[in-house]
Structure formats: structure tokens, C-alpha cells
Amino acid sequence: MTSEIISQLEKMVMDFDIDNAEEIAIKAIDSGVDPLNAASALTNAIRKIGDMFGAGELFLPDLVCASEVLKKSFPIIEAEIKKRGKEKKSLAKVVIGTVYGDIHSIGKGMVSTLLYAEGFEVIDLGVNVESSKFLEAIKMEKPNILAMSALLTTTANEQKKVIEGLVVEDIRDKVKIIVGGAPVNQEFADSIGADGYGANAPEAVKIVKHLLKIN
Amino acid sequence: MQKGFKRKFEPIKILNDSQVEQIHTASLALLEETGFRFENEKGLRLLSENGCIVDYETKIAKIPGFLVEECIRRTPSSFILRARDPEKSMMFGGNTFYFMNSCGARYADVETGTVTMPTMKQNNDAIIVSDALDTVNFFCSYCPYFEIYEVPPVMSCPVSCAQRHRFSSKPSRGAQATDTFIWETQIAQACNAQLLGCVEGAAPLALSEDAINAAFCYLKAGFPIYIASGSVMGGSHPVTIAGALVSHNAEMLAILVLLQCIKPGCGIIANNFVNAMNMQTGDLNFGAASIALHQMAYNQMWQGSYKIPVNNSGSAFSNSKKIDYQTAAEKLPLALTSVLSGTNLLTFHGGITAELAYNPILAVIDDDVANTIGRIIEGFDINDDTLGLDVIKKVGSTGTFLSTIQTKDFWRSENFTTTVFDKTSYNEWISTGKKTIVEKAREKMETILAEHEPEPLTENQDKEIDKILKEAEEYYKNKNLL
Numbered sequence: 001m002t003s004e005i006i007s008q009l010e011k012m013v014m015d016f017d018i019d020n021a022e023e024i025a026i027k028a029i030d031s032g033v034d035p036l037n038a039a040s041a042l043t044n045a046i047r048k049i050g051d052m053f054g055a056g057e058l059f060l061p062d063l064v065c066a067s068e069v070l071k072k073s074f075p076i077i078e079a080e081i082k083k084r085g086k087e088k089k090s091l092a093k094v095v096i097g098t099v100y101g102d103i104h105s106i107g108k109g110m111v112s113t114l115l116y117a118e119g120f121e122v123i124d125l126g127v128n129v130e131s132s133k134f135l136e137a138i139k140m141e142k143p144n145i146l147a148m149s150a151l152l153t154t155t156a157n158e159q160k161k162v163i164e165g166l167v168v169e170d171i172r173d174k175v176k177i178i179v180g181g182a183p184v185n186q187e188f189a190d191s192i193g194a195d196g197y198g199a200n201a202p203e204a205v206k207i208v209k210h211l212l213k214i215n
Numbered sequence: 216m217q218k219g220f221k222r223k224f225e226p227i228k229i230l231n232d233s234q235v236e237q238i239h240t241a242s243l244a245l246l247e248e249t250g251f252r253f254e255n256e257k258g259l260r261l262l263s264e265n266g267c268i269v270d271y272e273t274k275i276a277k278i279p280g281f282l283v284e285e286c287i288r289r290t291p292s293s294f295i296l297r298a299r300d301p302e303k304s305m306m307f308g309g310n311t312f313y314f315m316n317s318c319g320a321r322y323a324d325v326e327t328g329t330v331t332m333p334t335m336k337q338n339n340d341a342i343i344v345s346d347a348l349d350t351v352n353f354f355c356s357y358c359p360y361f362e363i364y365e366v367p368p369v370m371s372c373p374v375s376c377a378q379r380h381r382f383s384s385k386p387s388r389g390a391q392a393t394d395t396f397i398w399e400t401q402i403a404q405a406c407n408a409q410l411l412g413c414v415e416g417a418a419p420l421a422l423s424e425d426a427i428n429a430a431f432c433y434l435k436a437g438f439p440i441y442i443a444s445g446s447v448m449g450g451s452h453p454v455t456i457a458g459a460l461v462s463h464n465a466e467m468l469a470i471l472v473l474l475q476c477i478k479p480g481c482g483i484i485a486n487n488f489v490n491a492m493n494m495q496t497g498d499l500n501f502g503a504a505s506i507a508l509h510q511m512a513y514n515q516m517w518q519g520s521y522k523i524p525v526n527n528s529g530s531a532f533s534n535s536k537k538i539d540y541q542t543a544a545e546k547l548p549l550a551l552t553s554v555l556s557g558t559n560l561l562t563f564h565g566g567i568t569a570e571l572a573y574n575p576i577l578a579v580i581d582d583d584v585a586n587t588i589g590r591i592i593e594g595f596d597i598n599d600d601t602l603g604l605d606v607i608k609k610v611g612s613t614g615t616f617l618s619t620i621q622t623k624d625f626w627r628s629e630n631f632t633t634t635v636f637d638k639t640s641y642n643e644w645i646s647t648g649k650k651t652i653v654e655k656a657r658e659k660m661e662t663i664l665a666e667h668e669p670e671p672l673t674e675n676q677d678k679e680i681d682k683i684l685k686e687a688e689e690y691y692k693n694k695n696l697l
Contacts (some may be wrong), residue, residue: 056495
């Protein structure tokens with residue numbers, strides 16, 4: 001039964017079964033499966049999806065739909081982990097968001113999903129995030145990485161504003177910062193004092209691992 | 216008045232009458248049942264007074280079908296945009312067709328594809344080049360570059376508008392971000408010109424506070440308005456062309472309703488910039504078939520059915536980083552299908568690197584392409600002289616038409632003769648240094664910059680613009696944006 005339900009969890013991600021995700025997750029918990037194994041099944045599946053996306057076998061809608069399956073199922077598994085007093089290990093903590101004035105969420109969502117699949121704890125602040133909200137999250141969550149996205153030329157400078165805010169608050173050296181988005185390039189990232197730049201989602205994950213010296 | 220090109224045949228239709236009705240009816244249902252978000256209380260109050268059901272908390276107005284149809288009727292089928300030089304004014308609508316200069320965030324080096332921040336000189340030179348090109352009739356907002364070196368971001372739009380008025384007598388579109396419409400309106404008025412005001416939606420189904428404020432400002436100044444709701448199929452619009460037609464159509468109609476409630480009878484040109492998504496990167500996928508089909512159906516709906524002038528922008532850019540085969544292959548099919556299906560204005564010259572860059576050398580090449588497109592839609596005449604049956608009989612099966620008066624008299628009007636395309640023989644190409652189209656366009660650009668003198672502003676107009684820009688700086692300083 002355990003291996004069957006684990007397979008079912010993996011299959012639901014691989015089949016992009018958004019409609020039944022909650023139900024299957026509840027069924028898994030009710031069956032008595034170790035929630036840590038259930039969580040691994042989900043992250044293994046999303047990692048496979050991420051790899052296939054990186055290899056050009058799957059496309060953006062596939063990645064987004066698979067992450068929707070996780071959004072619906074993972075909180076149920078996670079609640080059970082906490083209930084049983086167990087702890088899910090994460091590689092590191094990432095705070096991510098799209099900067100103020102910008103409501104584009106696709107690129108940020110892709111990075112968020114792939115980081116999650118790699119085993120990072122991801123705190124997604126959403127879109128149109130004011131610089132004060134980023135600073136607040138850095139102070140509260142104490143993440144290893146701050147990832148900021150901007151898709152508009154006019155909003156890319158907001159990334160600079162956040163970094164300047166961290167300098168003023170004297171916490172710039174507490175967190176590594178990566179930036180991304182269509183108007184952003186390495187030159188821009190260097191000019192605003194970011195630690196890294198990812199041209200696309202898989203590259204962003206590589207940069208994060210490189211900055212944190214994770215193999 | 217700029218003549219533009221005159222389409223001499225019926226536009227291509229890709230929808231049948233019942234499909235047009237289906238899209239229109241679905242758009243009305245969406246506006247009446249789901250509504251549209253207007254992020255401005257003054258606008259919402261006005262819509263409420265005109266029969267919309269308004270929820271001030273969510274800022275959503277549910278727009279009744281009768282109001283939409285009344286506002287379509289109020290919108291004129293043509294209007295004039297007055298330029299500072301009356302000879303450069305434009306009459307939008309009917310079968311008249313013009314080109315609009317494209318734009319880009321930064322300057323693209325045509326040799327390397329590297330994108331850099333343009334200097335003020337690069338910005339001004341690009342305007343002068345377009346002022347000299349016959350097929351550039353009109354400039355879009357923040358054109359040619361979104362950004363200019365050492366100009367603070369919040370001043371980019373007002374400064375860009377000022378430089379376009381200084382270095383060209385052709386008309387321009389205004390912008391709407393961060394109150395720029397206040398200064399751009401004043402700049403145009405200081406030059407005795409009108410702007411085409413700009414009101415751009417934020418798909419799906421919303422219009423920002425800035426856009427609504429811009430609408431009130433530009434209409435108060437008596438300017439006609441360009442409306443748009445730029446989006447991407449699969450992101451802010453449905454991925455299906457039919458679904459994207461409905462959601463985009465509803466957005467454009469909602470904006471039209473607001474404008475006609477503010478100023479009944481105002482002139483409107485309705486843009487289509489609905490893109491496809493690259494499903495590997497999430498970026499815009501220029502040159503995609505779905506963009507062409509969406510534009511063609513849209514032109515049929517708005518220009519053909521609603522009788523409202525249209526603009527298409529799908530051919531404004533290419534994903535290519537350099538001027539190459541891909542640039543042409545992505546731009547040209549979209550341009551031709553737009554024009555053949557009835558657009559009145561086409562955004563075309565100079566844009567490259569997926570909106571991120573611009574180069575005037577490409578604008579020079581696009582001028583040749585635009586002339587050929589214009590020549591195609593002007594069709595051809597059938598009369599005794601052009602049929603020339605007597606000439607055909609005289610040449611018979613052994614002669615040549617090259618030596619006939621008909622050929623001498625008509626060859627120029629039957630084709631546009633390109634200026635920078637390589638039409639040399641192989642030997643001539645070798646002996647003249649194997650020049651590429653880019654090199655020839657660069658030479659033409661350099662000649663333009665050496666010889667072309669845009670119609671200058673008067674000293675007083677120039678000083679007035681300086682004064683307006685200083686006031687803009689003060690305004691933004693007071694708002695802590697500068």
C-alpha cells in the first residue's frame with residue numbers, strides 16, 4: 001500500500017493532476033504513509049519535471065501546472081510532518097518576489113518551483129512587492145538568498161532600491177542576492193551590487209547553489 | 216497632410232459574419248457579467264452615471280451592452296491628428312494606411328548585437344534619421360529609446376517627447392506612466408501640435424490609475440487617443456486565439472466606453488499588441504502565427520465591423536539580436552497580414568531584440584520594406600493604358616517590351632525601387648567591396664545625418680520646452696521620485 005500511494009503521489013505530479021491533488025494527498029496521509037517519504041515523492045517528481053523542462057522536453061505550462069499540483073498537495077503533507085513532530089531538512093532558505101510596480105509572476109514562479117524541487121525552503125512574497133516588505137522579510141526570515149525579479153525596464157531599478165535599503169539597515173552582508181528578468185543582465189546586476197544574475201530559471205538555481213557552495 | 220498609402224482593395228476577412236457576432240456577443244457578456252477594473256474613483260463615478268454597475272471596493276464596473284454599443288456608435292470612423300507642421304498632419308481611418316516608428320529600451324550595436332544605454336546624441340540622431348525617412352509618418356511614445364544616458368528614469372518620457380518635437384516635425388504619441396502626460400501635453404501645445412494621447416490597459420481586464428488620469432488629461436487638451444491592452448496569449452490572455460480575441464476585445468471596448476463617457480465623439484485609434492508566449496522561457500515570441508491571426512481577426516472586428524481606425528504592433532520587433540534573416544522573417548509576415556487585413560497604422564521601423572533595443576540602421580532598411588508593402592496595398596490600375604493590348608499585339612511573339620513607351624512610362628509606378636537592398640551583379644558586388652545591406656544602410660544613414668535638417672522649433676518654443684522640463688523635474692522632486 002505504501003509503495004502504491006508513493007507511486008500515486010509521483011504520478012499525480014507527472015500527470016499534472018491539479019483537480020485530484022488534495023484528495024490524493026489526504027488519502028496518502030490517511031493510509032499512514034511516512035509524511036517525509038510522501039514529501040520526497042512530491043519533490044522527486046517536481047525535480048524530474050524541472051529536469052525535463054531544462055532539457056526542452058517539457059514547456060512552461062507543464063512546469064506551472066506541476067507546481068500547481070504541489071501547491072495543492074504539499075501543505076497537507078507538510079502539516080502532517082509538523083503534527084508528528086518531524087522535521088523536513090532544507091538546503092537553505094530563499095526569499096523571492098517580483099519588485100514593486102511589476103505584476104509579472106511567471107519567471108519568479110519558475111525559479112520558485114525549481115528551487116523548491118531542489119530542496120530549498122522558499123518564501124514567496126508574490127508580485128508588486130514594496131522594498132520595505134523585502135527588508136522586513138530579510139529581517140524576520142533571515143534567508144540565505146534573496147531573489148528578485150523584474151520584467152519591466154522601468155521596474156528593474158527597484159531591485160537597486162532594495163539592495164540600497166539593505167545597506168542602510170546594515171544587513172547587506174547577511175544575505176546573498178540574485179536578480180533576474182528581461183531587462184536585467186550581468187552588467188546591470190553588477191552595477192546595483194547584486195551577487196548573481198540568472199538569465200533563466202535553471203540558471204538561477206545553479207547560481208544559488210554556486211553562491212551557497214552547494215554541490 | 217501626410218498622404219500615407221491608400222489601400223485599393225477590400226481587406227482580407229478571416230472570420231465569417233456569425234463568428235464576428237460570436238466574438239462581439241461574448242465580449243459584451245464578459246463586460247456585463249464579470250466587468251472591468253478601473254483603478255480610479257473619478258472614472259468609476261462617471262461610468263456609474265452612464266449606467267454601469269460599480270463596486271467601489273473592488274473597483275470593478277459591470278458595463279451594460281447597450282452602453283458599449285452606444286459608445287461604438289459615438290466613435291468617429293476617422294479623425295485628424297494635427298502636427299506642428301501642417302504638412303505632417305495625419306488623417307486616420309478609412310483605407311488610409313501609415314507607418315509608426317518602433318522603439319526599444321536601449322541601443323543595439325548592429326555588428327555585435329550588444330545592447331547599451333543610448334547617449335542623448337544617439338537618441339537625437341535616431342530621431343533625425345526617422346524624420347528624413349518618407350515612410351515614417353509618426354513616432355510612438357518613448358521613441359526611439361525608452362532610456363537615455365544620464366536622464367533619470369522618471370524623466371525619460373518627458374525628455375523623449377521633448378527631443379522628438381525638437382528634432383522632427385512629424386507627430387507623436389504621448390505616454391501615460393507616472394504623470395508624464397501632464398508634461399507631454401504641455402510640450403505638444405507649446406509647439407502648436409496635438410499628441411495622440413495614450414491609454415493602455417493592464418490585461419487581464421483592468422486599467423491603471425495612471426492610464427485613467429492620462430485619459431482625462433489628453434481628452435481635456437482635445438487630443439485624439441490611442442488605446443491598447445498589450446498582453447500575451449497563455450499569460451494575461453487565454454492561449455487560444457478565439458479566447459484571446461474575446462478577452463482583448465472586451466478590454467478594448469471597456470477603455471473605449473470610458474473615453475466616450477469622458478468626451479463623446481472623441482477620435483480613437485485602437486491598437487493590437489497581443490503576443491504569443493515562448494513556452495520555454497516565458498518571453499514574447501515574435502513572428503508567431505497566432506499573433507498574425509489575432510491581428511487579422513481584430514482588424515476585421517474593429518476596422519471592418521465597428522468602423523474604428525486600428526493600429527497593429529505585432530511587427531514592431533523581432534527576437535533576433537542582430538539585423539539578419541530572422542529579423543525579416545519574424546517582422547514581414549506579420550506586417551503584410553496586418554496591412555492586407557486593413558490596419559490603418561503599423562508599428563514597424565527599427566525595433567529589434569524583443570523590445571529591448573533599437574537601431575536607426577534597421578529603420579533605414581525598414582523604410583525600403585515599408586515602401587514595398589505600401590506599393591502592394593495600393594494595388595494596380597486596369598485601364599486602356601495599363602492593359603495596353605495594342606502594345607502586346609505589336610510585340611507579338613518575337614519582340615521585347617523594354618523598348619516600348621509603355622514600359623518607359625509605367626515601370627516606376629509598378630514597383631518601388633529599393634535603395635539599400637543589394638541588387639548589384641556578382642562582379643559589381645565584388646568590385647564595390649562586397650557590401651551588405653547593413654553597410655549600405657549605414658552609409659545612407661550617415662548621408663542623412665550629414666545632410667538632413669529637420670524643421671526647427673522657434674527659439675521661444677525651444678525655451679518653453681526647457682521651462683516645462685524644469686517644472687517636471689521640480690514636480691518629481693517634490694514627489695521624491697527624483
